[in-house]
Amino acid sequence: MKKREWVVYLIRCSDESLYCGITNNLKNRLAAHNSGRDAKYTRSRKPVKLVIVSSEMTKSDTLKLEYRVKQVLSSRKIFELTKEENEMTKNLKKNLQVINREIKVLSKQVDKMIITVGKLEKQKTVAKAKLVKKVATQKAPAKKVAAKKPAKLTAVDTVFDFIKRHRKGVDVSTLMEKTGFNRRKIYDNAKILKKRGKIKNAGIGIYMKA
Known part of the structure; x- marks a missing residue:
């Protein structure tokens, strides 16, 4: 299972331009940008400030999102990144709704199974009671000597x-x-x-x- 620990980020450079990148350690990446140890683009444009960051996702998904953000104009980069976030939120909501419907269906099925099992147990109990009654009637009752009833207490x-x-x-x-x-x-x-x-x-x- 791929780990969802990568993010896409946008930083604003000292010349007001925007830089888009991906990382799995945002704190260290920002420190590297500001110390001139990271991308060549930001070395001459430091200090940089974080503008926006995506939610965590797989590295494959962050690379795809980074590519789309880099293809649009600077004025639309933030919109492109947040649009993707909104789409992810919508998809998550849809998935949760589907799961919720499935849970309701399963719940109804479980209720039906409980009722069915209850009926089977009742039928089994009735059948057992009938069998016991039948066996009891088949046995010839032994003759008992009538015992004298004790005098009733006042x-x-x-x-x-x-x-x-x-x-x-x-x-x-x-x-x-x-x-x-x-x-x-x-x-x-x-x-x-x-x-x-x-x-x-x-x-x-x-x-x-x-």
Whole structure:
């Protein structure tokens, strides 16, 4: 890949004439012009001042641009150099627009692929679920001996069961959370348990096993 490190430059000599050249080290080239070590044209016309410089490009492109600038009159040299810059800017803008369109197209394609993959995964999951269901129905269910259902706990028994698990006591909010009962129901059952002597108050709204 060619390195874009060369530039075309215009300098104004002491006699107001313009000189066009190319370089890959502008600072050193200007110093050489002003010390009389560079082009024969500028040796007797120093000091020189930089007028304009192009953007960086390949050496091949700078040679082409330098040739075009040198073919026009002095009054049009700056215009010729900036015209080339403007053309390069336009071309860059066009290239970026093309890239942007391509990115949008690719983005749409990726979105479609994501949707397609999602549908395939869904179909695969459904097919697997159907297979599992089919296998499950094919297996003869084993006969189970009916187990005796345990006696259902009353609300009082449920509250007492949670209270006795907490040696240091348990508050109403925790009991509501664990049992699913509302505050009124907790208070009513706690009152019954206290009358039976099974629980006692460990603090305000806190109960523990008696």
